[in-house]
Amino acid sequence: MHPFPLEPDRAAMTEMGRLVLDRVVDRTEDLAARPATSPLSRQAAAELVESFLAPPxxxxxxxxxxxxxxxxxxxxxxAPKQGTPPPRSRRRPWTRVVST
Known part of the structure; x- marks a missing residue:
């Protein structure tokens, strides 16, 4: 490993990239088999969000x-919880509906 953790050498960067790519491919392949709802309670999901907001x-x-x-x-x-309203329209605000 490179002496500076924020400046990994080529081999370390290649290994990190391989891990990420393998994870993406695995998740894509088994997406249909995943549950349709979140496996976490609202409290556990909130704690997970908080853990990502904490300083590194x-x-x-x-x-x-x-x-x-x-x-x-x-x-x-x-995977939204049951009873969660659907997301708002994803229409871009700069698009216009043109009527004829």
Whole structure:
């Protein structure tokens, strides 16, 4: 590993990129098998959000542990709880509806 944790060498960057790409491919492949609702309670989801808003640790940690936390957050972000209103229209504010 490079002596400066924020400046990894080529091999370390390649390994981190491979871990991320493998995770994305795995999640994409098994997306249909994932539950349709969040596996976390509202309280647990709120705590997860708070953990991402906290300042980063002074020292780096395990990349796989970070990716596992991101997986957990992604499961909550893509799966609204029952009774949650649908998102607002995604129409861009600068588009106009043209009538003929």
């Amino acid at each position: 640790p002074a020292r780096g940690g395990d990349m796989n542990a970070l990716l596992a936390r991101l997986d957990e957050a992604a499961d909550c972000a893509l």
